[in-house]
Amino acid sequence: MSHATAIKTGNRAEDTVAMHFERVGYIDAANYYSPKNYRGITQRGLLNNNFKKTLLSISEEIRAPFFIRQAKVMSTIYQVPWSMDFVAYNPDTYKDGLCVECKTQTVSGSVDEKYVFVEQSLLNVSRVNNCDTMFVLMGGLIRPCVEEYLTKSTYTTDTFQFVTNEGDLKKAIERRRVRSSVVQGSLL
Numbered sequence: 382m383s384h385a386t387a388i389k390t391g392n393r394a395e396d397t398v399a400m401h402f403e404r405v406g407y408i409d410a411a412n413y414y415s416p417k418n419y420r421g422i423t424q425r426g427l428l429n430n431n432f433k434k435t436l437l438s439i440s441e442e443i444r445a446p447f448f449i450r451q452a453k454v455m456s457t458i459y460q461v462p463w464s465m466d467f468v469a470y471n472p473d474t475y476k477d478g479l480c481v482e483c484k485t486q487t488v489s490g491s492v493d494e495k496y497v498f499v500e501q502s503l504l505n506v507s508r509v510n511n512c513d514t515m516f517v518l519m520g521g522l523i524r525p526c527v528e529e530y531l532t533k534s535t536y537t538t539d540t541f542q543f544v545t546n547e548g549d550l551k552k553a554i555e556r557r558r559v560r561s562s563v564v565q566g567s568l569l
Contacts, residue, residue, distance in 0.1 A: 394483040394519040432510040446471035474556035478512035486520040515542040
């Protein structure tokens, strides 16, 4: 798969997640702030122990559930800065914040090694920021052994969700926990 194709399918996955946020009443914060102020939030506003403070401040301004795209939240497990695909806040369902990372699997086995990295980095984000996290894997070509690993390991914590189909994505965004075995499906 070419780099351009990977970006295109990745963007499609993120657009699907954004669509589900918007369907249940979340506002894209990029439509609320000026580009300069939005850049400030995504590049530094959620770093350095400002996670909850920034989310509460935005919530007071927007006065509705919201999401932010490509926000730097903290470093990965390798201490490299990480832009989270989504950070969402809803005072009724995700009052501590929700960090969402999306990956697309359109070729079987091509990115298996990324899953553990994403899982461990999200668990670290959850521990440091005391927030919920969600790993959304789209495309439908996840290997059964990888799915089994992620399903078993990620459900050991209440703050981590693993989602592979659109029905479970909708439930997870609405905070209806997905606890049964994950049924693989394609979102694309």
